[in-house]
Amino acid sequence: MTTSKQWSAEVVETLLAAQAIALAPGRAERLARAYQALLEASAADPLLARLEFDAVPTGFALAMQKCR
Amino acid sequence: MSDPALLSLAEARSVPPRELLQACRARIEQWQPRINAFIEADENPRGGGVPLAHKDMFYRAGRVSSCGSKIRRDWVANETSVVLERLDAAGFADLGRLNMSEFAYGPTGHNEHFGDCRNPWNPDYITGGSSSGSGAAVAARLVFGALGSDTGGSVRLPAAACGITGLKTTWGRVPLRGAMPLSPSLDTIGPLARSAEDCAILLQAIAGDDGSQDKKEIRIAMSSAWIERNAEPEVAAAVLAAAKTLDRNPVEAEPPDFDALSAHCLVVMQAEASAQHAQWMRERPGEYSSAVRARLEAGYAIPAASYLEVLRLRRAALERFCAQTLGGADLYALPGIGVRVPTREETGPKGGERMPRMLADLTRLTRWVNYLGVPALVVPCGFDSRGLPLSLQLVGRPFSEALLLAAGRAYQRATDWHRRVPA
Numbered sequence: 001m002t003t004s005k006q007w008s009a010e011v012v013e014t015l016l017a018a019q020a021i022a023l024a025p026g027r028a029e030r031l032a033r034a035y036q037a038l039l040e041a042s043a044a045d046p047l048l049a050r051l052e053f054d055a056v057p058t059g060f061a062l063a064m065q066k067c068r
Numbered sequence: 069m070s071d072p073a074l075l076s077l078a079e080a081r082s083v084p085p086r087e088l089l090q091a092c093r094a095r096i097e098q099w100q101p102r103i104n105a106f107i108e109a110d111e112n113p114r115g116g117g118v119p120l121a122h123k124d125m126f127y128r129a130g131r132v133s134s135c136g137s138k139i140r141r142d143w144v145a146n147e148t149s150v151v152l153e154r155l156d157a158a159g160f161a162d163l164g165r166l167n168m169s170e171f172a173y174g175p176t177g178h179n180e181h182f183g184d185c186r187n188p189w190n191p192d193y194i195t196g197g198s199s200s201g202s203g204a205a206v207a208a209r210l211v212f213g214a215l216g217s218d219t220g221g222s223v224r225l226p227a228a229a230c231g232i233t234g235l236k237t238t239w240g241r242v243p244l245r246g247a248m249p250l251s252p253s254l255d256t257i258g259p260l261a262r263s264a265e266d267c268a269i270l271l272q273a274i275a276g277d278d279g280s281q282d283k284k285e286i287r288i289a290m291s292s293a294w295i296e297r298n299a300e301p302e303v304a305a306a307v308l309a310a311a312k313t314l315d316r317n318p319v320e321a322e323p324p325d326f327d328a329l330s331a332h333c334l335v336v337m338q339a340e341a342s343a344q345h346a347q348w349m350r351e352r353p354g355e356y357s358s359a360v361r362a363r364l365e366a367g368y369a370i371p372a373a374s375y376l377e378v379l380r381l382r383r384a385a386l387e388r389f390c391a392q393t394l395g396g397a398d399l400y401a402l403p404g405i406g407v408r409v410p411t412r413e414e415t416g417p418k419g420g421e422r423m424p425r426m427l428a429d430l431t432r433l434t435r436w437v438n439y440l441g442v443p444a445l446v447v448p449c450g451f452d453s454r455g456l457p458l459s460l461q462l463v464g465r466p467f468s469e470a471l472l473l474a475a476g477r478a479y480q481r482a483t484d485w486h487r488r489v490p491a
């Protein structure tokens with residue numbers, strides 16, 4: 001997960017506009033800050049650095065049975 | 069006991085249903101103006117057994133299901149949810165539709181379309197959300213139990229703030245068909261009731277028996293130093309004492325990385341909820357409350373690769389929790405909410421600069437559980453100096469609901485917090 005580049009209000013506006021989502025006034029800057037903080041917090045998990053190449057999202061359902 | 073509405077669900081099953089219905093109706097009349105728990109109390113309740121009512125997101129064919137929203141205020145469902153079908157088959161009565169956060173996307177119980185739901189212990193304080201009406205109605209003894217949904221804490225937060233018992237089930241344990249989706253990778257359905265014993269009765273009806281056995285001794289793991297450092301003092305003292313009621317010598321465990329796991333949960337929740345609402349967000353954005361619209365806007369720039377990477381990591385995070393945090397213990401104990409229940413004003417639209425921090429504090433100890441998909445039980449474990457409930461949260465391995473409920477029963481045999489009723 002790459003978070004080295006800062007999110008900007010312009011990037012957020014462009015991404016949402018591409019999906020035809022209109023932002024409420026004044027929201028783009030707050031959203032950019034929120035994205036930055038959220039993705040940095042998520043990327044800070046040391047488990048991510050050790051995530052195996054073969055790990056797939058559906059592996060979770062198998063783990064639920066294995067861990068019961 | 070003179071008022072049958074004050075009985076437990078287990079006890080109420082031996083009382084004539086007509087008496088129960090009359091008693092619940094009298095309490096609804098008395099309490100509804102004060103706490104706004106119902107969106108609609110049915111004139112002619114369905115079924116004739118012990119009265120329940122449910123968060124207004126469980127569909128019943130031919131009946132409105134507003135999902136707490138303006139967009140669906142008059143929407144009539146064309147199918148009945150599996151969970152309501154099962155409760156009907158088990159002989160429970162359904163008294164109506166309970167208040168909830170708009171589209172189940174808010175942790176406090178504010179609702180600008182149907183009015184805020186208010187805490188029965190003090191209406192100036194939040195109920196917790198999003199199953200706000202379920203928490204308030206059960207706490208005020210308007211019904212004997214209620215269903216809620218829990219995607220990031222929405223069963224546990226109202227149970228904690230209203231002083232009742234709530235079970236967040238294992239992801240996949242209870243069928244979701246016919247319930248409003250928020251984030252399908254995280255969504256779960258669970259009961260809120262007056263005790264763990266009552267929750268067990270409702271879980272049995274909606275999910276069946278999982279065949280597991282009660283254990284004689286339950287081993288608790290907890291991170292007491294972390295709790296003392298991070299929870300408010302009244303919360304920490306009550307939770308540490310409650311955990312020791314269950315296990316005199318709890319295993320000291322390294323805490324999970326609550327903040328990283330919560331961030332993973334938010335990445336998944338925001339991406340999925342925003343995708344779910346994309347069409348309405350394009351066509352009817354002005355019909356959402358500003359708070360929910362802002363939450364939904366937040367999902368549209370989550371990178372798809374980040375979302376999928378977090379889902380790929382879920383297995384490793386679950387295995388780590390079971391092997392390292394729980395280790396040889398059965399359940400992990402921590403507060404349901406790490407701070408004391410806040411007021412409606414300080415967490416609402418006029419909450420000011422501190423409001424985002426307060427909302428983050430509310431959900432800090434619940435969201436990580438949804439990311440891992442594991443079950444958790446919240447039970448009341450005291451009251452703070454302002455008379456608002458405090459709560460213990462127990463988290464188990466996947467599909468360990470029977471063990472969680474056994475622990476809840478054991479705790480509630482040793483204490484009487486769950487028997488206290490708001491005046």
